[in-house]
Amino acid sequence: MLPMKVFIVHAHPEKQSFNGGLTQHAKAVLEQTNNEVIISDLYAMNFNPVSDRRNFTSEKDSDYFQQQIEDYYASENDGFSEDIKAEMEKLFWCDVLIFQFPLWWFGLPAILKGWVDKVFAAGKIYGGGKWYDNGVFKGKKAMLSLTTGGKLPMYTEIGLHGDIHTILYPINHGILRYIGFDVLPPFVVFGATKINDERRKGYLREYEKRLVSIDETYPIIYPALADFDDNFQLKS
Amino acid sequence: MLPMKVFIVHAHPEKQSFNGGLTQHAKAVLEQTNNEVIISDLYAMNFNPVSDRRNFTSEKDSDYFQQQIEDYYASENDGFSEDIKAEMEKLFWCDVLIFQFPLWWFGLPAILKGWVDKVFAAGKIYGGGKWYDNGVFKGKKAMLSLTTGGKLPMYTEIGLHGDIHTILYPINHGILRYIGFDVLPPFVVFGATKINDERRKGYLREYEKRLVSIDETYPIIYPALADFDDNFQLKS
Numbered sequence: 001m002l003p004m005k006v007f008i009v010h011a012h013p014e015k016q017s018f019n020g021g022l023t024q025h026a027k028a029v030l031e032q033t034n035n036e037v038i039i040s041d042l043y044a045m046n047f048n049p050v051s052d053r054r055n056f057t058s059e060k061d062s063d064y065f066q067q068q069i070e071d072y073y074a075s076e077n078d079g080f081s082e083d084i085k086a087e088m089e090k091l092f093w094c095d096v097l098i099f100q101f102p103l104w105w106f107g108l109p110a111i112l113k114g115w116v117d118k119v120f121a122a123g124k125i126y127g128g129g130k131w132y133d134n135g136v137f138k139g140k141k142a143m144l145s146l147t148t149g150g151k152l153p154m155y156t157e158i159g160l161h162g163d164i165h166t167i168l169y170p171i172n173h174g175i176l177r178y179i180g181f182d183v184l185p186p187f188v189v190f191g192a193t194k195i196n197d198e199r200r201k202g203y204l205r206e207y208e209k210r211l212v213s214i215d216e217t218y219p220i221i222y223p224a225l226a227d228f229d230d231n232f233q234l235k236s
Numbered sequence: 237m238l239p240m241k242v243f244i245v246h247a248h249p250e251k252q253s254f255n256g257g258l259t260q261h262a263k264a265v266l267e268q269t270n271n272e273v274i275i276s277d278l279y280a281m282n283f284n285p286v287s288d289r290r291n292f293t294s295e296k297d298s299d300y301f302q303q304q305i306e307d308y309y310a311s312e313n314d315g316f317s318e319d320i321k322a323e324m325e326k327l328f329w330c331d332v333l334i335f336q337f338p339l340w341w342f343g344l345p346a347i348l349k350g351w352v353d354k355v356f357a358a359g360k361i362y363g364g365g366k367w368y369d370n371g372v373f374k375g376k377k378a379m380l381s382l383t384t385g386g387k388l389p390m391y392t393e394i395g396l397h398g399d400i401h402t403i404l405y406p407i408n409h410g411i412l413r414y415i416g417f418d419v420l421p422p423f424v425v426f427g428a429t430k431i432n433d434e435r436r437k438g439y440l441r442e443y444e445k446r447l448v449s450i451d452e453t454y455p456i457i458y459p460a461l462a463d464f465d466d467n468f469q470l471k472s
Contacts, residue, residue, distance in 0.1 A: 013287065013288040013289075013301055013303070014300060014301040014302065016300055017302075043286075043288065049285060049286065049346040049347075049350065050279075050285065050346060050347050051249065051340075051345065051346065051347075052249040052279065053249075064250060064252055065249055065250040066250065066253075066429065067249070068385070068429070104287075104353050105349070105352050105353060105356065105406075105410060105411050105414075106406035106407075106409075106410030106411065107343055107344070107349060107406055107407075107410070108343070108349070109287065109349075109350075109353060110285040110286060110287065110346045110347070110349040110350025110353050111285075111286050111287075111346070111350075113341070113343060113344070113345075113346040113349045113350075114285065114345075114346025114347075114349075114350075116341050117340050117341060117345060117346050120341065132396070149304070150468075151468075153467050153468050153469055154468045156469065158469050158470040159468055159469060159470075160368070160461075160464050160468040161409075161410065162405065162409060162410075166402060166405060167405070167406050167410065169398065169402060169403070170341075170342035170343055170403050170406065171342075171343075173342075173397075173398060174341055174342030174343070174397065174398075174403065175341050175342065178341075193302065193304070225396075228396050231389050232386075232387075232389050232390045232395055232396040232397075233389055233392065233394050233395060234394040234395075
């Protein structure tokens with residue numbers, strides 16, 4: 001896959017944050033090793049995450065708004081708004097998709113959740129049997145890179161907050177895998193606001209190792225569509 | 237607890253949607269039985285879900301924006317914006333909190349996720365040892381009421397999308413329980429756009445039963461703070 005086209009969707013309100021440092025470091029490291037990087041800095045772009053009729057320049061049903069129906073219609077009629085079209089182009093361009101974000105309330109910051117709500121449109125990005133291992137983006141890789149407020153022990157299976165992989169399952173499986181990406185294990189900086197500069201530098205080095213080894217990193221294993229019966233239950 | 241003060245946070249872009257029907261039915265049923273109901277219809281309110289300096293009228297650090305630090309400062313200095321203050325008042329007013337939403341990408345629609353990101357502010361809503369069963373809202377009840385696109389079998393433990401309770405864990409445990417609510421089992425309308433009117437009426441009757449029995453419904457059991465050691469690991 002090398003050199004790779006890497007698309008980083010970055011969601012943090014403070015430019016000088018450690019999230020910002022991770023994204024800038026990723027860009028530098030990846031470009032030094034001959035890869036291409038595009039960043040969507042959602043706060044800097046003033047991205048509007050609210051999904052509604054403004055997603056579209058086309059209109060299928062003016063009386064009743066159902067996003068999926070408008071998505072399909074817009075997919076057929078070049079009917080997405082310019083901001084959404086631009087993000088879709090970057091998605092199709094990339095080999096590797098990275099979400100860089102602080103874990104807020106055990107999920108994506110709203111600006112990034114809304115980016116997904118709007119950009120991952122039926123017809124263009126999924127639908128008609130194109131999902132999971134038959135998804136539009138199959139063969140491409142995606143990875144979450146995130147910071148948490150709490151320290152690592154809180155995010156184990158016996159930790160206060162619960163297993164980080166369970167917490168991230170709806171994003172890894174329900175968002176990234178759903179549209180076909182091979183999902184790499186997340187890169188997680190625990191207790192980001194509580195650690196010192198030394199530890200932060202260590203995390204930057206760790207992230208660098210993850211980035212330059214994307215091509216050799218095994219994705220998270222999920223069952224394949226063929227493992228399910230007609231009622232979408234795992235075959236025994 | 238009866239009569240109850242019920243706060244419904246409603247997130248759907250289409251007024252005539254089944255989500256709208258559920259919220260209107262809840263209001264009618266609850267008011268008929270002498271409860272009080274307040275609805276925050278986030279789309280109708282044009283709620284801005286992007287968390288940034290506009291959350292605040294106060295400012296602790298003008299060089300570096302860290303939301304938690306600004307949250308604490310605003311909590312001490314009456315520094316939240318008017319829209320956030322209004323939502324906080326409803327939270328403190330209620331006995332029962334309901335989120336009504338369509339499950340988008342296995343999570344909250346961005347407009348609702350951002351409502352949480354902004355309104356659930358450190359200092360006022362959590363922090364200083366006030367979390368989980370010692371949370372600010374302990375003794376109050378919360379419940380998710382949602383619609384899904386896929387049918388029920390997809391959301392079982394052996395279903396294609398995975399167990400609905402695992403999918404909702406970051407919301408139930410990480411958002412509602414985190415600030416102290418007793419979390420009732422979710423009310424889920426599966427395959428909302430695919431079912432007929434008869435089935436929809438059945439769901440409305442089911443929801444009605446859930447609403448009038450809130451007081452007798454057992455919450456989801458989570459471990460208590462006392463079950464964890466000083467390193468936030470479950471004691472064995």
